Amino acid sequence: QVTIDKIAAGEVIERPASIVKELVENAIDAGATHVTIEIEEGGISLIRITDDGSGIMKEDIRNAFLRHSTSKIRNVEDLLHITSLGFRGEALSSIAAVTKVEVITKTKEAILGTRYVIEGGQELSLDEAGSSDGTTFIIRQLFYNVPARRKFLKTAMTEAGHVQDLLIRLALSHPEVAFRFLNNNQEKLRTSGSGKLKDVIYNIYGRDVASNLLELDYRQGGIHITGYLGKPLITRGNRNFETFFVNGRYVKSTMISRAVEDAYKDFMMQHKFPFVVLHFQVDTETVDVNVHPTKMELRFQNQQEVYKTVFEAIHRQLLEPEL
Ligand code: ADP
Ligand code: MG
Numbered sequence: 337q338v339t340i341d342k343i344a345a346g347e348v349i350e351r352p353a354s355i356v357k358e359l360v361e362n363a364i365d366a367g368a369t370h371v372t373i374e375i376e377e378g379g380i381s382l383i384r385i386t387d388d389g390s391g392i393m394k395e396d397i398r399n400a401f402l403r404h405s406t407s408k409i410r411n412v413e414d415l416l417h418i419t420s421l422g423f424r425g426e427a428l429s430s431i432a433a434v435t436k437v438e439v440i441t442k443t444k445e446a447i448l449g450t451r452y453v454i455e456g457g458q459e460l461s462l463d464e465a466g467s468s469d470g471t472t473f474i475i476r477q478l479f480y481n482v483p484a485r486r487k488f489l490k491t492a493m494t495e496a497g498h499v500q501d502l503l504i505r506l507a508l509s510h511p512e513v514a515f516r517f518l519n520n521n522q523e524k525l526r527t528s529g530s531g532k533l534k535d536v537i538y539n540i541y542g543r544d545v546a547s548n549l550l551e552l553d554y555r556q557g558g559i560h561i562t563g564y565l566g567k568p569l570i571t572r573g574n575r576n577f578e579t580f581f582v583n584g585r586y587v588k589s590t591m592i593s594r595a596v597e598d599a600y601k602d603f604m605m606q607h608k609f610p611f612v613v614l615h616f617q618v619d620t621e622t623v624d625v626n627v628h629p630t631k632m633e634l635r636f637q638n639q640q641e642v643y644k645t646v647f648e649a650i651h652r653q654l655l656e657p658e659l
Pocket of ligand 1: 358
């Protein structure tokens with residue numbers, strides 16, 4: 337089991353950011369409204385994630401770390417729905433296989449919390465412990481037992497950058513959650529959890545961007561696009577400020593980027609890149625998301641039609657007289 341988990345881990349755990357993604361998504365799934373993420377050495381030596389979600393009952397902890405154990409899929413329909421989103425109960429077992437994990441957790445109903453320690457897939461202890469409601473995961477020494485994979489990690493600074501990019505996307509897709517991110521005890525990101533995307537944009541990109549936004553809400557042919565467009569005067573030197581989510585999932589799409597940039601072309605002086613954060617709600621039947629969980633490149637079945645819809649939506653909004 338331990339060896340199989342190690343191999344499985346190779347597919348899902350690439351770097352500290354992969355661990356942070358899994359654990360923060362679990363916290364959100366557990367109903368957390370506040371999630372704090374702390375890392376040291378880019379997350380290679382330490383990742384600590386604290387949430388105020390449901391917590392895990394003592395009798396469920398071991399099971400949560402077994403491969404393919406998930407509390408989230410109850411029937412075949414759920415399974416179909418969730419396939420594209422990720423790991424189907426593989427995250428905790430994979431993380432535990434290649435790191436040293438300590439979990440402190442407590443449900444509201446329980447009087448005492450639980451502390452569980454598992455290293456390299458081997459359980460070291462399971463005890464009662466004082467804890468506030470919610471869950472804290474402490475992950476130490478990524479790949480301490482897989483030197484071949486440790487070699488592929490980049491510098492602490494680069495890995496910390498990946499974690500920060502990931503958290504920006506998670507914050508933009510979950511305005512209802514208050515995030516706090518500390519790298520080597522320095523606060524790098526803080527959102528309020530107000531539920532408003534505009535507030536998150538303000539928290540992340542600052543006042544210059546947040547006070548120059550146009551709101552978008554456009555529906556056409558089974559696609560509903562919402563979000564914010566930077567006014568054309570807000571130009572950026574690269575595509576890093578074009579952020580797209582499809583049905584809540586962060587994606588990269590050259591086609592969407594091109595549709596967006598083409599729509600801006602008439603309104604921008606030089607050929608630069610716009611600032612946009614867009615959420616697409618689309619019929620799952622019409623979207624074909626690449627199946628590999630770590631790939632984010634997205635393809636629609638009808639690329640041409642989606643291109644036109646995106647272009648139209650943005651071009652129309654940029655034409656509004658208030659500009
Ligand atoms: P999945 O998320 O696909 O169910 P994971 O391996 O990520 O699989 O997690 C296993 C289980 O552990 C979850 O189904 C959930 O019941 C529990 N769990 C993990 N993290 C948390 C958390 N932060 N709060 C509450 N429960 C959690
Ligand atoms: Mg999970």
